[in-house]
Amino acid sequence: MTSGLVIVDKPADWTSHDVVGKLRRLARTRRVGHAGTLDPMATGVLVVGVDKATRLLGHLALTEKGYDGTIRLGQSTNTDDAEGEITATAPAAGVGDAALQSGISALTGVIQQVPPQVSAIKVNGERAYKMARKGEEVELKPRPVTIHDFSVLEIRRHDDLIDVDVSITCSSGTYIRALARDLGAMLGTGGHLTALRRTRVGPYDLGMARTIDQLSEELRILPMADAVAAAFPRREVSADDARKVMHGGKLPAAGLGPGPVGVFAPDGTLLALVEEQGNAAKPLAVFVP
Template sequence: MENSGLVIVDKPADWTSHDVVGRMRRLAKTRRVGHAGTLDPMATGVLVLGVGKATRLLGHLALTEKGYDATIRLGQSTNTDDAEGEITAAASAAAVTDEALHAGVAALTGRIEQVPPQVSAIKVNGERAYKMARKGEEVELKARPVTVHGFTVTGVRRDGDLIDVDASVACSSGTYIRALARDLGASLGCGGHLTRLRRTRVGPYDLGMARTLDELAGDLEILPMDEAVAAAFPRRDVSADDARKVAHGGRLPAAGLGPGPVGVFGPDGTLLALVEEQGRAARPLAVFVP
């Protein structure tokens, strides 16, 4: 019988998210593996994988708040907004004061309009932006609303014309830390790009729960579905009658548990479904019982 649940991986540098999925398919001995929220090859840290039935949770988990530790280099711009690209411009950051730096960070905190990087997975007329950029095409990407809940400078290192800024960021789904680096540099008149990125959290799943691929090869820890859902979403326990209704895709009366997904559990604690409340009814998003 297929083991279903979440695996919290500490992604190594220079691996794509798809590389990690491929490794997990071999470790878990199943093709049914997916991930919630892509990490660029340069980035390390929390990558949430779903195995078996848990792949149906991933789209909902991808929408939760995320946390990052990052290093931003001021004084150089690149064509990818990170260290994997080519330097396209350089302007001395030596005159940037700590006060100006903190003001620039504050301006990028809260609800902001952010233009995604040219080299990103966003589709433009059905084609990925990064594929168009690689062909030398100019990609017109529209600004999108994102929320930066926290943007805190944790260290500043000055070296001639360059400044390396360490920061921790908490943000909504869809926020590009590379774009924050680019926009901070642009606002300070010296350009900027991302040189280090480590994801510390996806929703309730943090680095304390994450395991390296080598550790997982020795002991494959799969977080059971019921624990994964209870950690990430509001919980609703229902009667045997309501459990039967949910198991057959039926709706329940709303219980006022919020706009996002709610985990529904039967009288014996079994995970039954994810539901979403709309008006007076809670409709199933995904049913997990046979």
């Protein structure tokens, strides 16, 4: 079995775990995982690792992500999206375009975001969503996230509700549902997310993604070397340095930045991911025996 990434266009109503289960059957291996969970309601790019590529996933999960979504102003739900029950309503008809844009501007840049009550964050060892389902009030701490771009694509007004189609580019760990909730709170109307499509995870976008049906016909796996070269800076080393890296040794730093760097042998074989710390490049994961 080829080790590598499968870029899936996740269908609605599938959990990320459902996709992993399907890929395990298609790839005929248990060694399958995903980078960055998508809620069942959401569709779009889900990066799945097969075999040795599962060791890339933790590093890929930290990259920038892109989303298209629809925020409904005028209603709040207990999950901050359309999967939940409506908990409050307030007419949004009086919210003008300028006020809406002002709210969006306030939620752009580095912000402190409180994750949704129904989320996979752990509180004292238990998932927040499990506590919320038991009716417990979960106190989640705000955390810094970066919203690089928050653009309005279209505004549709229906009596007391406003649907706002948006495009968002953000850091890892951002909850788009929480942006919908916070925009609604800022405007005094309440808000929740009614549609979400992830368009990009790092360098992997919808143009590379395949539906479950397409993958069932032909399982396309992006080889490890291509996957790493697309996502991280590339460093080619001599045969002597290749031997060092293969045995877990450090290399001199090459000034390629703070994140992971892909190290390749003279013949183009992917050897490892390294991270530069001070004057040394230390292996994060070695891929050759």
